[in-house]
Amino acid sequence: MGNINRSTKSFSDNGGWAPESHAWDRAVAQVERYLRTPSKLGDQWELTDGDAPSGHQRWLVWGVFRHWLRFNDLLNRRLRRPPRPRIQALMLVALAELEIADAAREAQVIHFAVEKAKRLSAAEGRLVNAVLRGILRDPPPREDLAWRTSHPDWLVERWGKFFDEASLAALMEWNQRPAEHFLHWLDRGEPADPAGLEATEWAGFYRITESGWDAAMAAVQSGRACIQDPATRHPVALAGIQPEESVIDLCAAPGGKTLCQVWALQGRGELLAVDLPGKRLDRLRSNLRAVRAHFSQLALVVCGVDILDPVDSESLSRSHFDAKPGADARLFDVVVLDAPCSNTGVIRRKPDVRVRLEPVDFERLPDLQLALLLRGADCLRPGGRLVYSTCSIDTEENRGVVDAFLRERSDFKLKAERLSFPWREGHDGGAAFLLTHKYLTS
Ligand SMILES: C[S@@+](CC[C@H](N)C(=O)[O-])C[C@H]1O[C@@H](n2cnc3c(N)ncnc32)[C@H](O)[C@@H]1O
Known part of the structure; x- marks a missing residue:
């Protein structure tokens, strides 16, 4: 289904699809909370019940927000009346998972979402099944970049007054990419332990690779660096x-x-x-x-x-x-x-x-x-x-x-x-x- 770059990190790209039920439940709860009371995503992380959100939970929630307008448009076109927020959230999370799923995995993801919905009611299980399968089956209602990259039309129109077409397209594609993280080394020299930290063209800034978080956090805790773009x-x-x-x-x-x-x-x-x-x-x-x-x-x-x-x-x-x-x-x-x-x-x-x-x-x-x-x-x-x-x-x-x-x-x-x-x-x-x-x- 996806139109995002497949190099996007997927916590389920481990050979077979292993549903992480706990991460799904928490992602659904978080999206539901947003549907009920919208607030900044940054503040939302602080509300996640007690323990820190897992990588998969974060990945799902970020996926939902990265594609929010397109996903909600796809859902709303198939729904005669709004479902309860829990079900809307469940379908949004399923769509985030489907965004990087190949054809073989799509059926598993839908089955997983339907089983979750059935626990609320059999009718809602059927609804989730019909809506998600319909979205996968039918051609997308729009093909333009603003829609594909989930940018509101009014914002794109606005930017169109300031940026040329190529810049605007590059901006919208850029906004869909997961953000890289950088360590800003503030002291003289360089980090004592640069494992997993890649030097960049910007003096003092190191790209934090997957194996670099221990070194980065040690540098931050020493007061000699911060995580900064x-x-x-x-x-x-x-x-x-x-x-x-x-x-x-x-x-x-x-x-x-x-x-x-x-x-x-x-x-x-x-x-x-x-x-x-x-x-x-x-x-x-x-x-x-x-x-x-x-x-x-x-x-x-x-x-x-x-x-x-x-x-x-x-x-x-x-x-x-x-x-x-x-x-x-x-x-x-x-x-x-x-x-x-x-x-x-x-x-x-x-x-x-x-x-x-x-x-x-x-x-x-x-x-x-x-x-x-x-x-x-x-x-x-x-x-x-x-x-x-x-x-x-x-x-x-x-x-x-x-x-x-x-x-x-x-x-x-x-x-x-x-x-x-x-x-x-x-x-x-x-x-x-x-x-x-x-x-x-x-
Ligand atoms: C862009 S953020 C600052 C980021 C910060 N300089 C940094 O590098 O981490 C803007 C800040 O302005 C603060 N702010 C907004 N209105 C303010 C006001 N009237 N008085 C003091 N701070 C205000 C907000 O609370 C917010 O923390």
Whole structure:
């Protein structure tokens, strides 16, 4: 049935098909939960009852979301009325398994799904059987790339205004590929144990192969590395952070870029990492534990603040540190703002993004991003450096926000920008802009 690359990792590609009942049940429960109460897939993993999700469970759930629109379209065309969420979820998981099944295995997968449905009711067993067999038997209702790659038509239409046809096709194919994982080595030299880690064209980034996870996790636990896509190198590189500088990292959680800033400071200077109070802030704290141990002298403060809340703006100052006296004692040399965004540059990593996005997000988000950026500018000392970044490939959230900012703050100028497009760079998409205060640079 599949139209995805058959090199896609399959946890069932082990000769014969071995149904992993527990992984199926948990994948179905997770998809059902999403159907009842949609929430980010990243947050959903944290809800999986107690023990960590197995590789097969993850693979099934990611498969469901990667093909969400096509799978649901295929199902809805065959259903006179919506089934209960448990059955819808079961069929979605079966379709994810069928996506890489050969003809011999297809019957086994359907049998397996039908047996599961029969435990709920005989009628639902018959329904699952008829729907899944019908989908396999009949030609697909659409053949266009947007449908085959499960992208909403409105999003493809939108991208069509900015990207040429070949780029757009490459982007949609890219989004369907399972994401690669990279270790970002932040210390000098290279990992002591590089087993299973492949050097890449991006200095300091190693591709983690299947046998590389032990080495990668050991490096992360030492505080000298993090798991990060090469696209993330741009914001911190543009910031040009030097030891002894004062830096405020607004929107810091879960802390990938904060870690890079600690290393750029070489543990000397001041770093205030800020995000909204809540679970992500807890993750930020825990992700910084190892690097704190590495740089014991580091002046690093984590602060839970809504940076748009004027009442709390006191928290966004250097008063957390034993600041040296001076005119700009409350302001920072460098401000990094890695803004919340549509995530359109990381859809292969977060396949549910395209399911949750709505056209109105491209109006709402730039307003929020501009407000955050203006707030960030207020934390900067005269002559300082302000970096704005997103993991969006959409111009409204990138250059559009920067241009709007420059219209309001003519005392800043755009010094450099880095745009990453996945089909061109071979890594995640995103953008980073260096804005300098004209005080010293004009
Ligand atoms: C793209 S993520 C940051 C990723 C992070 N820089 C990293 O490298 O791991 C955006 C962050 O902005 C935070 N955020 C959104 N609105 C905020 C606000 N008003 N005040 C503080 N943080 C906010 C979100 O909680 C989220 O963690």
